[in-house]
Structures are given as structure tokens and as C-alpha cells.
Amino acid sequence: MDSNFNFKKVFEEKFLSYIKISSQSNASAKEVPSSQGQWTLAKVLAAELEDLGLEDVYINNFCVVHGVLKKRLKTDRDTPVVGWVCHLDTVDVSQSPDIKAKVIRSYPGGDIVQNEDLGIILKEADHPELKAYVGQDIIISDGTSVLGADNKAAIANVMTVLQYLKENPQVDHGEIHIAFVPDEEIGLRGARKIDYDKFKVDYAYTIDCCQLGEVVYETFNAGSGRVHIKGVSAHPMSAKGKLVNPLMISNxxxxxxxxxxxPENTEGREGYIWVNGLNSNVIEAEISLNIRDHSKIGYENKKAYLRQAVDLLKLKYPKAEISIELEDVYANIYDAVNDDNRECIDNIYKAFEELDIEPITLPMRGGTDGSFISSLGILTPNYFTGAHNFHATSEFLPMDSAEKSCLVTLKLIEEAAK
Structure with missing residues (x-):
């Protein structure tokens, strides 16, 4: 490895430049991408990929950036084609879309003042995980937004490693495909818009989980549901036997x-049904739901139960019009794992061993772009960015962990080239 290449310095510069581009996704928008900022970031990244020597770089009509780094080997041989998928959007949690980051050099320990004017403090008592990073550089936001390591740390990771490969032509690598996709945070919409006739890879990776050492190749099976209820309106003075209240049916x-x-009563591999919305008036009501389960059987049973519940309501309220719509959103990555393709997961653990990283294997209570991509037959496991507290104003990124994540990416490239 080139000891003159400063992974932390290059990563930091790239990461800080990317998070300056506001790219929150917008769940209420119907189009993909859901926000203009994602187009802005996509154009910046496409130009940078070309500068880094990638070919076939383009942005499709849905803001997916695609590029290919052609194989470079000292001796011609077959190697797997590997992809990396990172998402352009940051989550919208009703905070500012504009990220203002600050770097804490050689964190001394204790509380961190994120925003002196607003009195926002990252308290060590509330975040004891900070204690592990005393003496390290840490990047935080000013407390008015998330930091955006989810997923701009992944983009910076990939771009840093591509720069390393450009500056070190002696390093062997196979063919590498890059896809930067929009709107992961609002239902993995962008992963569905990849041009898979061009993204022809044997397997892929996402870099979309948290602290140093995390590995994810189990995710939820996920679906969404909507229950539609149309009642019967009547004036209260003559409502008996006539009024059918959609709000009471919803209840x-x-x-x-x-x-x-x-969600508030489950953990680990336990699934759930989450009622996350109810809109009603005297005529109509709509209930929105999320359905999650690591087990495919458990997931299907939950959907079946919801249909049965609606059928019972139809019997109880024959004058009402009641229906349910269920949609599969993504699948458990693990269901795509088999003896022929699990090498890409094994390579993560090989990289960790070589880099002296203790693995933390997690069944994710959520999903990644890899959850959808794996369902297409392209196994796509996930590994750490190094950040903590995704989707929170307390999100922070230790630079030593970010560097280790970059080194994992490089090791995976080198392993595939063997």
C-alpha cells in the first residue's frame, strides 16, 4: 500500500464538500428523484468519476449515476465484476436540509458544543460511545441537522479509494461498477431505477451502517399497506341505524x-406492524401501515393477518366500503445468500481480519439498497461507514473509523482481483 496516500485527509475533503450540497429526499414527492439537490450532487459526482478515469459515466433520467472502472491486471485472468452502490439523499427528519459541519481535532473527551448560539450540546452522558474516540478527529453537525454520513460517507469512501487506485497504477483490480442512486431513504426508490442491463456485476456492496466493524447481510422483509374505509354520513339527529363512522371503524x-x-415493543429479529398514519373525516378514512419481519414466513403471515382483519370488518360493517392495498418494498438480503455467492460476504470478514477489525454482525432492523438489489439475484451485503447515530442531530463520524472503512473497500477490491 502507498504509505504516502493520506486516506483520512482525502476522505475528509471529499466528505465535507459533498455534505455542503443539500440533498434531502422528500417522501411526499412522486417523482424520482424527489429533490433537486440530488441532481446537483449527481452532476458533481459524474464529473469527478470521469476525472478519476472511469468510463461509460452517465446520469440516467432518474438521477442514477453510473460509471465503470475497467479491469487493470498485470496478468490477464478472469475476476469477478464488483459493484458499489451508495445513495445520494440524506434523510428528512424535519431538521434543516442544510448541513453545517465542524471538525473536532483530537477530541479531548467530555461534552461537545455543537452550536454555541443555540445552546446545542452533544453530551457524553447521553452518548457514552464518544469515550471510545478520545484523541481522534471527529466530524459533527452544528446540531440543526443530521450530519449526512448516511450516505455521503459512503460516497466519499468510494471516491477516496478510486482516487487511490488512480494514483497507484501498480494495484491490480478487476472491473468495478459504481452506482450512486437517489431516494434510498424513502423506500429504496433509486435502487429500482438502476439500469441493470449496464450494471452487470457478479455481486455488489453498500456502505450504509454505523460504527466500526458492523456487517449486515440480514435485513427486514418490508412492505407497506393502506386500508381505505368509506362510511355513510348522516345528521346526528337521525343517525341511528344509518351513520357508519369511518373513524370508529379505523379504531x-x-x-x-x-x-x-x-416498533416500540420489539427488537433484534422480531417483526412488527406499525400504524404510522391515519387521515379521516366523516365520510372516509385511510390508515397507513409498515410491515416488517426478518422471516419471510413471518412477513407473509403478517400480511395475511391484515387481510383477515379487513375481512372481519367488512362483516361487522356491511354498509361500509373497506379495502386494503399491500405492497412489497424490499426483501431480506439473507434470502439471496447461497453457497455459490456468499464469497462476497466471506471477503468482508477476510478484510476485517487483515485490518484487525472486530466484526459486529447485525440483523438490521431496516433495509438498504442491497435489500432490493439482492432480490434481483445480485447479492449485496453492507458494511460500516464508521458513523454513529444515523438520522439524528447527534450523528458523528470518527475519522479513524472512516479511514478503516476506506481500507475495507480497498481490501475487497484487492481480494476480488486475486
């Missing part, structure tokens, strides 16, 4: 769900 439906199978 009956929600009470048919198991309170022990909700």
Missing part, C-alpha cells in the same frame, strides 16, 4: 393489532 381495525408487535 376497531387498530385495536385488532397486537400491541406487542409494534
Amino acid at each position: 376497531d381495525f387498530i385495536n385488532m393489532l397486537d400491541r406487542n408487535q409494534t
Whole structure:
């Protein structure tokens, strides 16, 4: 490895430049991408990929950036074609879309003042994980937004490694495909818009989880649901036997769900049904749901239960019009793993061993772009960015961990080239 290449310095410069481009996704938008900032970032990245020597660089109609680094080997041989997928959007959690970052050099320990004017403090008592990074450089936001390591740390990681490869032509590598996609945070919309006739890889990776050592190749099976209820309106003075209140039917439906199978009452591999929206008036109501389970059987059973609950409501309220729509959003990565393709997962653990990283293997209570991509037959496991507290104003990124993540990416490239 080129000891003159400063991974931390290059990564930091790239990361800080990317997070300056506001790219929150917008769940209420129907088009992909859902925000203009993602187009801005995509154009910056496409130009940078070309400068780094990638070929076939383009942005498709849905803001997916694609580029190919052609194979470079001292001796011609077959090697797997490997992809990396990172998402352009940052999450919208009702905070500022504009990220203002600051770098804490040689973190001394204790509380960190994120924003003196607003009195925002990252307290060590609330975040004891900070203690592990005393003496290291840490990047934080000013407390008015997330930091955006999810997923601009991944973009900076990939771009840093591509720069390393450009500056070190002696390093062997196979063919590498890059896809930067929009709108991961609002249902993995961008992963569905990759041009898979061009993104022809044997397997791929995402870099979309948190602290040093995390590995994810188990995710939820995920779906969304909407229950539509149309009642019968009547004036209260003559409503008996006539009025059918959609809000009361909604209440009956929600009470048919198991309170022990909700997000706030589950953990680990336990699935849930989450009622996350209810809109109603005197005529109509709509209930929105999320369905999650690591087990495919458990996931299908939850969907079946919801359909049965609606059928019971139809019997109880024959004058009402009640229906349910269920949509599969993504699948468990693990269901795509087999003896023929699990080498890409094994290579993560090989890289960790060589870099002296203790693996933390997690069943993710969520999904990544890899959850959708794996369902297409392209196994796409996930490894750490190094950041903590995704989707929170307390999000922070230790630079030593970010560097280790870059080195994992490089090791995976080198392993594939063998």
C-alpha cells in the first residue's frame, strides 16, 4: 500500500464538500428523484468519476449515476465484476436540509458544543460511545441537522479509494461498477431505477451502517399497506341505524393489532406492524401501515393477518366500503445468500481480519439498497461507514473509523482481483 496516500485527509475533503450540497429526499414527492439537490450532487459526482478515469459515466433520467472502472491486471485472468452502490439523499427528519459541519481535532473527551448560539450540546452522558474516540478527529453537525454520513460517507469512501487506485497504477483490480442512486431513504426508490442491463456485476456492496466493524447481510422483509374505509354520513339527529363512522371503524381495525408487535415493543429479529398514519373525516378514512419481519414466513403471515382483519370488518360493517392495498418494498438480503455467492460476504470478514477489525454482525432492523438489489439475484451485503447515530442531530463520524472503512473497500477490491 502507498504509505504516502493520506486516506483520512482525502476522505475528509471529499466528505465535507459533498455534505455542503443539500440533498434531502422528500417522501411526499412522486417523482424520482424527489429533490433537486440530488441532481446537483449527481452532476458533481459524474464529473469527478470521469476525472478519476472511469468510463461509460452517465446520469440516467432518474438521477442514477453510473460509471465503470475497467479491469487493470498485470496478468490477464478472469475476476469477478464488483459493484458499489451508495445513495445520494440524506434523510428528512424535519431538521434543516442544510448541513453545517465542524471538525473536532483530537477530541479531548467530555461534552461537545455543537452550536454555541443555540445552546446545542452533544453530551457524553447521553452518548457514552464518544469515550471510545478520545484523541481522534471527529466530524459533527452544528446540531440543526443530521450530519449526512448516511450516505455521503459512503460516497466519499468510494471516491477516496478510486482516487487511490488512480494514483497507484501498480494495484491490480478487476472491473468495478459504481452506482450512486437517489431516494434510498424513502423506500429504496433509486435502487429500482438502476439500469441493470449496464450494471452487470457478479455481486455488489453498500456502505450504509454505523460504527466500526458492523456487517449486515440480514435485513427486514418490508412492505407497506393502506386500508381505505368509506362510511355513510348522516345528521346526528337521525343517525341511528344509518351513520357508519369511518373513524370508529379505523379504531376497531387498530385495536385488532397486537400491541406487542409494534416498533416500540420489539427488537433484534422480531417483526412488527406499525400504524404510522391515519387521515379521516366523516365520510372516509385511510390508515397507513409498515410491515416488517426478518422471516419471510413471518412477513407473509403478517400480511395475511391484515387481510383477515379487513375481512372481519367488512362483516361487522356491511354498509361500509373497506379495502386494503399491500405492497412489497424490499426483501431480506439473507434470502439471496447461497453457497455459490456468499464469497462476497466471506471477503468482508477476510478484510476485517487483515485490518484487525472486530466484526459486529447485525440483523438490521431496516433495509438498504442491497435489500432490493439482492432480490434481483445480485447479492449485496453492507458494511460500516464508521458513523454513529444515523438520522439524528447527534450523528458523528470518527475519522479513524472512516479511514478503516476506506481500507475495507480497498481490501475487497484487492481480494476480488486475486
